[in-house]
Every structure is written in C-alpha cells, then in structure tokens.
Amino acid sequence: MTDIAQTPPPPYYAVIFSNERTSVEQGYEDTAERMMTLAKLQPGFLGVESVRHGLGITVSYWQSLEAIRQWKQNAEHLQAQRQGREQWYDNFTIRIAKVEREYSL
C-alpha cells in the first residue's frame, strides 16, 4: 500500500493546492473529509495525494480541465470553498497544471 496516487499515462491534469491554516478548527476536519469523499466520486477524478505539516499540500489528478471545472462548481464544494476562504485558510495558492511526463521508482 502506498499513499502515492496511481495515475494513468500522461497527459492528464493536476490541481496543486498549497495552503496554510488559520487556528479555526470548527467544521474543518469533517468538511475536508467530506470533500475528499465527494472528489473521488466526480467524473474524471484520477487520484489524490495530501500531506500537512504546518504547510499543507494536496495534489489531485484529473482526466481533463472540464472535470476540474465540474468539481469546482459542485454545490457542496462551492460552500466549502467559501468557508475555506473566510475561516480555515490564512493563505493558499491553487495551480492547475497539465502533467506531461511521469516516472516512478
């Protein structure tokens, strides 16, 4: 077992979500878990890797830009994004990138 996503051969897309949390805990863990569950149900979802140690980095992988757009517009996700901006994150950057090459150990 590994926490590294098993993705198909490129090309596909990555959403790199780099973030720093506020001290607000209320609702955060439950919502983060729920968003992970929901993302995995989205069409075009390929995998996710997530780690936090102060800085948080979550990279999710998607079949297409359209799949990313659909996920961004998901109603529950929109509500979570709003709470994230207002309460849970001090700072974040989201980068959307096209994976062109991949190699593994």
Next chain:
Amino acid sequence: MTDIAQTPPPPYYAVIFSNERTSVEQGYEDTAERMMTLAKLQPGFLGVESVRHGLGITVSYWQSLEAIRQWKQNAEHLQAQRQGREQWYDNFTIRIAKVEREYSL
C-alpha cells in the same frame, strides 16, 4: 512569511515529487538540505514547497523544461538521485507539469 512559493504569472513548470522514505537515515537530511540549496541556485528556479508527514510532497517550480533538464543533470544531484533510488526511498513518483493557471486567497 509564508511557505507557499511566490511564483510569476503562468505559464511555468512544476515538478511534483511524491515520495515515501525507507528507514535509512544516513546521509538523508544533509543531502536533502544540500539539494534544496543547490536547486535554488539553478538558472530558471522559481520556488519550492515541501512537506512530509509520512508521505512527502515536494513541488518545485521552474521557468522551462530546459531548466528542469539542467537541474536533473547536475552532477551532485545525479549522485543524490542514485542514493535516493538505492537507499532513501521505498517509492516515489515524479510528475512534470505545465502550470496553466494560478490563483490565491
């Protein structure tokens, strides 16, 4: 101060290095620190974000594929890559991706 990389407007490139360590500690920390120092000196280096909590994710940002290629071929880095494959990593995936869009809080 933030640990989130301050990158220029896209397009630019990301190297997403997702990894799981062996229990071998010898030489790892010093080499990881040295590689961070060296990468920052490379032409075309734009920034880096790194976090480990079991799973490690390091994302480095670069001006071009050529800059990434040069860094991959750096002599000290080649030696570190060899030790990494042989001793320090149980598992890793490296993805090279073109960042097309970026937005922040």
